[in-house]
Amino acid sequence: MDGCLIYYGMEETLFDKLWNQHLVQSLDGGEDLIAIDRVFLHERTGSVALMSLVDSGRKAVRPEHVFCTMDHIVSNKSDRDKDDARTPDGDVFISATRRAAKKAGVNLIDVLDANQGIVHVISPELGIAQPGLTLVCPDSHTCSQGALGALAWGIGSTDAEHAIATGCLRIKKPRQMRINVDGALGSGVSAKDLVLHIIQTLGVDGAKRCAVEFSGDAISAMSIEERLTLCNMAVEFAAFTAIIAPDETTIDYVKGKKFAPSGQAWNDAKAYWASLVTDNGAEFDFDYTIKAADVVPTVTWGTNPSQAVAITGEVPSLDASSERALEYMNLRPGTAITDLKIDGAFIGSCTNARLSDLRIAAKILEGQKVASGVTAICVPGSMAVRRAAEAEGLDKIFKAAGFEWGAAGCAFCFYAGGETFSPGSRVISSTNRNFEGRQGPGVRTHLASPAIVAASALAGRISLTS
Numbered sequence: 001m002d003g004c005l006i007y008y009g010m011e012e013t014l015f016d017k018l019w020n021q022h023l024v025q026s027l028d029g030g031e032d033l034i035a036i037d038r039v040f041l042h043e044r045t046g047s048v049a050l051m052s053l054v055d056s057g058r059k060a061v062r063p064e065h066v067f068c069t070m071d072h073i074v075s076n077k078s079d080r081d082k083d084d085a086r087t088p089d090g091d092v093f094i095s096a097t098r099r100a101a102k103k104a105g106v107n108l109i110d111v112l113d114a115n116q117g118i119v120h121v122i123s124p125e126l127g128i129a130q131p132g133l134t135l136v137c138p139d140s141h142t143c144s145q146g147a148l149g150a151l152a153w154g155i156g157s158t159d160a161e162h163a164i165a166t167g168c169l170r171i172k173k174p175r176q177m178r179i180n181v182d183g184a185l186g187s188g189v190s191a192k193d194l195v196l197h198i199i200q201t202l203g204v205d206g207a208k209r210c211a212v213e214f215s216g217d218a219i220s221a222m223s224i225e226e227r228l229t230l231c232n233m234a235v236e237f238a239a240f241t242a243i244i245a246p247d248e249t250t251i252d253y254v255k256g257k258k259f260a261p262s263g264q265a266w267n268d269a270k271a272y273w274a275s276l277v278t279d280n281g282a283e284f285d286f287d288y289t290i291k292a293a294d295v296v297p298t299v300t301w302g303t304n305p306s307q308a309v310a311i312t313g314e315v316p317s318l319d320a321s322s323e324r325a326l327e328y329m330n331l332r333p334g335t336a337i338t339d340l341k342i343d344g345a346f347i348g349s350c351t352n353a354r355l356s357d358l359r360i361a362a363k364i365l366e367g368q369k370v371a372s373g374v375t376a377i378c379v380p381g382s383m384a385v386r387r388a389a390e391a392e393g394l395d396k397i398f399k400a401a402g403f404e405w406g407a408a409g410c411a412f413c414f415y416a417g418g419e420t421f422s423p424g425s426r427v428i429s430s431t432n433r434n435f436e437g438r439q440g441p442g443v444r445t446h447l448a449s450p451a452i453v454a455a456s457a458l459a460g461r462i463s464l465t466s
């Protein structure tokens with residue numbers, strides 16, 4: 001063995017690489033100081049960070065790398081004004097956020113800006129989230145942006161202020177999990193079905209404090225928009241974040257985006273991104289393999305995203321943990337999912353309101369009418385998505401079918417006060433959370449893919465086909 005060096009445990013995961021490349025210092029007490037490349041804020045929680053920063057006389061260390069959008073409480077009316085809000089007194093909040101963002105000198109994507117939209121939709125769309133960058137945002141679905149190969153995670157408002165002021169955050173390194181999805185998803189089986197299947201299998205705490213890397217043939221075959229849907233819901237099974245190694249699909253997606261590197265910087269970035277893979281032999285704390293062929297169109301029946309079932313299945317039989325959920329959802333065990341009549345259908349949110357989602361729904365809706373008694377709403381994830389959809393005539397299809405066509409924002413994904421579905425409504429929704437009251441007091445949410453939402457809107461009950 002002379003002259004032969006054997007390294008044990010030198011192989012790194014993609015997550016290790018990004019963590020180590022951003023490690024400023026290991027601190028006493030098990031925390032690390034991590035360099036933060038981008039901070040994204042929104043008016044609901046980011047505003048708190050911005051206002052506190054401005055009020056305390058602190059400055060953004062790199063204001064050009066801080067972005068603030070208005071998405072959570074803005075009105076989704078097509079003719080909205082710059083201060084129209086969904087919440088009582090929301091206008092005051094929006095204008096205060098605007099003032100603080102301007103004072104702090106950060107990039108403001110205001111309500112009427114052409115680039116406005118939901119943070120996790122516009123960050124990739126504008127090339128702000130990029131492979132290899134660390135990105136934080138005071139919002140739990142920041143994990144979505146790991147789809148680009150970025151190390152992106154949700155933080156609190158205080159940490160956001162700290163990251164803006166110092167460009168660093170102290171944090172304990174999470175555990176690591178790999179979920180390898182082998183083979184190809186069946187036709188008509190979407191990224192949303194896959195993530196609901198994973199959460200149903202692992203449970204809502206299944207990836208507690210883990211950075212989850214998604215890999216395998218089914219992931220490589222996905223578009224970036226599908227990967228964003230998948231990573232979006234990592235937090236719904238308690239993950240610290242999700243990440244997917246950048247590949248040709250990622251490079252093609254990022255190329256030419258507003259904030260993407262260009263010229264020589266683009267070539268350098270591509271060379272660096274090629275190194276962002278998990279080494280063969282690198283170890284994870286948890287390593288799962290899922291067969292893509294086992295995944296079927298899936299819908300939630302309960303009040304957390306793990307309470308899910310095949311659309312061809314039934315409301316499961318009662319156990320102690322599901323009793324409350326069944327009561328809230330007004331369901332009886334043994335009822336076929338496709339026998340559930342709906343009152344509302346919603347396509348929107350950072351999970352499933354990108355152009356590909358709208359195209360899938362429009363294909364199903366074309367030339368058809370929403371069932372009577374169903375309130376159907378589509379809110380594109382960003383104004384760019386809305387414009388692109390309109391350029392293809394998708395808005396006309398949605399409207400002709402009886403859908404409302406909104407301006408971008410979080411809108412009916414979460415209840416912030418203001419207009420929503422009426423109490424007791426059963427709503428099929430392309431969003432990511434089905435908690436009690438999530439879409440409004442007493443509203444009963446069933447999570448599903450945009451295809452299922454569209455088909456159900458036409459059928460007037462949960463359905464895979466109209």
Ligand SMILES: CC(C)[C@H](C(=O)O)[C@@H](O)C(=O)O
Nearest residue numbers: 044045072138139140141414
């Ligand atoms: C309001 C915001 C902090 C919250 C989040 O963290 O995710 C919201 O976006 C949500 O989806 O519940």
Ligand code: SF4
Nearest residue numbers: 141349350410413414
């Ligand atoms: S669309 Fe919904 S899940 Fe996404 S950031 Fe907004 S409120 Fe949160």
